[in-house]
Amino acid sequence: MSDAMGIRDIAAGFIDSxxxxxxIFRGVLEAFAHPGRVxxxxxxxxxxGALCRATAxxxxxxxxxxxxLWLAPEFDTPEVSDFVRFHTGAPIVGGRAEAAxxxxxxxxxxxxxxxxxxxxxxxxxxxxxxxxxxxxxVGQARIWRxxxxxxxxxxxxxxxxxxxxxxxxxxxxxxxxxVDVVFAAxxxxxxxxxxxxxxx
Amino acid sequence: MPDIPIQEAAYNYAxxxxxxxxxxxxxxxxAVAVPGYQVPFGGREMPLPYGWGTGGIQxxxxxxxxxxxxxxxxxxxxxxxxAVSIRRFFARVADVxxxxxxxxxxxxxxxxxxxxxxxKEGQILVFQVPIPEPLRMLEPRETETRTLHALSEYxxxxxxxxxxxxxxxxxxxxxxxxVMVNDRYIMSPSPIPKFDNPKLDRSPxxxxxxxxxxxxxxxxxxxxxxxxxxxxxxxxxIETWSESCALCGSRESFLDEMIVDxxxxxxxxxxxxxxxxxxxxxxxxxxxxxxxxx
Numbered sequence: 001m002s003d004a005m006g007i008r009d010i011a012a013g014f015i016d017s018x019x020x021x022x023x024i025f026r027g028v029l030e031a032f033a034h035p036g037r038v039x040x041x042x043x044x045x046x047x048x049g050a051l052c053r054a055t056a057x058x059x060x061x062x063x064x065x066x067x068x069l070w071l072a073p074e075f076d077t078p079e080v081s082d083f084v085r086f087h088t089g090a091p092i093v094g095g096r097a098e099a100a101x102x103x104x105x106x107x108x109x110x111x112x113x114x115x116x117x118x119x120x121x122x123x124x125x126x127x128x129x130x131x132x133x134x135x136x137x138v139g140q141a142r143i144w145r146x147x148x149x150x151x152x153x154x155x156x157x158x159x160x161x162x163x164x165x166x167x168x169x170x171x172x173x174x175x176x177x178x179v180d181v182v183f184a185a186x187x188x189x190x191x192x193x194x195x196x197x198x199x200x
Numbered sequence: 201m202p203d204i205p206i207q208e209a210a211y212n213y214a215x216x217x218x219x220x221x222x223x224x225x226x227x228x229x230x231a232v233a234v235p236g237y238q239v240p241f242g243g244r245e246m247p248l249p250y251g252w253g254t255g256g257i258q259x260x261x262x263x264x265x266x267x268x269x270x271x272x273x274x275x276x277x278x279x280x281x282x283a284v285s286i287r288r289f290f291a292r293v294a295d296v297x298x299x300x301x302x303x304x305x306x307x308x309x310x311x312x313x314x315x316x317x318x319x320k321e322g323q324i325l326v327f328q329v330p331i332p333e334p335l336r337m338l339e340p341r342e343t344e345t346r347t348l349h350a351l352s353e354y355x356x357x358x359x360x361x362x363x364x365x366x367x368x369x370x371x372x373x374x375x376x377x378x379v380m381v382n383d384r385y386i387m388s389p390s391p392i393p394k395f396d397n398p399k400l401d402r403s404p405x406x407x408x409x410x411x412x413x414x415x416x417x418x419x420x421x422x423x424x425x426x427x428x429x430x431x432x433x434x435x436x437x438i439e440t441w442s443e444s445c446a447l448c449g450s451r452e453s454f455l456d457e458m459i460v461d462x463x464x465x466x467x468x469x470x471x472x473x474x475x476x477x478x479x480x481x482x483x484x485x486x487x488x489x490x491x492x493x494x
Contacts, residue, residue, distance in 0.1 A: 017218060018213035018214070018218060018221075019213065019266065021222075022213075022265040025225050025262075026263065028229065029229065029232070029263065032421075033406045033421050033422055062225060064222050066223065100226075119350075120350035123234050123237060124230040124237070124239045124240070126230075147235045147382050147421040148424065150404075150423040151423075175234075175384070176234045176237055176384065176385075180233045194234070195234065195235065
């Protein structure tokens with residue numbers, strides 16, 4: 001097992017977990033409560049592999065042994081999977097439908113309904129997709145409307161194919177079922193909960 | 201290595217263990233994503249009985265941090281047993297600043313009132329909820345109410361309001377008055393007086409609701425429409441008083457009626473103590489009105 005990673009090769013997690021995770025959670029909660037708002041994750045540890053800082057912080061804060069995690073091939077590397085297993089204990093699964101959280105790149109998107117969308121009676125049993133994008137607040141802005149937005153918000157997410165927004169419209173039409181999306185770039189997050197309608 | 205702060209307390213920060221907080225946090229995010237839908241969560245035993253705010257306390261414990269300023273009210277008052285003990289609990293286990301001032305608070309845990317002072321963006325209002333299911337008194341089976349919510353089949357609620365009109369000439373429900381959230385889910389606003397219902401509508405603050413015994417969390421995000429159910433010919437109305445507060449003279453706040461002596465002398469007082477005290481500071485010198493004894 002000489003090629004196995006040692007514990008020293010695993011990127012560091014939280015130093016003071018209760019307080020760091022609390023601050024990051026409040027950032028994520030602010031993002032969900034105000035869809036489209038760019039929220040900066042403060043003082044998050046350095047991320048492993050291809051993950052950005054905000055995605056790693058999201059996983060450290062919310063993933064644990066109760067949340068099966070699906071990693072897109074780009075992120076399914078020993079650096080990332082060892083980091084996730086060591087710090088969160090989340091099982092990394094191969095089946096997308098089993099995942100509570102999924103980490104995806106912006107350029108290889110999959111139809112949302114290959115993930116769990118919940119059921120009519122339990123719409124909370126749905127997946128949250130964290131999509132790594134090149135930048136937030138950059139590129140073509142679109143109009144977002146829905147709960148948490150005062151009237152409408154103009155939101156730009158860089159690096160997404162226009163097809164994404166057609167898929168999103170289909171996902172939104174499933175409400176109250178459907179997946180929730182978090183866009184992550186560097187230390188920043190934007191949440192797109194299923195209830196948000198986006199003008200394409 | 202950076203300095204690691206040493207926790208001297210025997211409990212984890214904010215009382216709950218980290219695993220429990222993560223579970224509650226995930227439930228809160230789902231609740232915010234599906235406004236008005238009741239998310240089941242693994243409610244824990246808390247160091248106080250059900251009915252004393254175990255749901256609200258678990259929600260507060262999962263969100264609160266050292267940067268927060270906490271206000272706790274019970275029926276509008278900061279100085280009642282439930283409010284004082286919950287405030288002290290969090291001052292002790294979560295090392296947070298506490299306040300009685302609505303505008304200074306970042307997190308407000310409430311039992312059965314919404315503060316009179318308008319809430320601002322960034323504030324979080326945590327409700328203690330006894331019975332989260334608005335249809336429970338009409339349909340006791342959880343499997344059935346869950347199906348009714350799934351299908352948005354709310355005729356039974358409309359019938360119950362109609363029966364109230366047939367019997368009383370008006371919708372007689374005065375508290376826990378059902379609301380429609382974002383035109384999708386009927387939600388119990390917890391036993392706040394219907395006077396407070398309009399404050400829930402498109403509020404800039406985030407509303408989180410925690411029911412400890414029933415193990416449900418639900419939420420209303422900021423700026424989300426919250427409509428009190430009614431009929432075209434029986435529109436929703438809030439309570440009004442012909443009296444004003446005996447201490448501050450307020451005519452626009454929710455008033456409690458108090459009997460203050462053996463001869464039945466009555467006083468009307470603001471239910472929201474912070475609002476009343478602020479006004480007493482501003483309106484010193486004005487003559488308060490008293491209701492004569494009958």
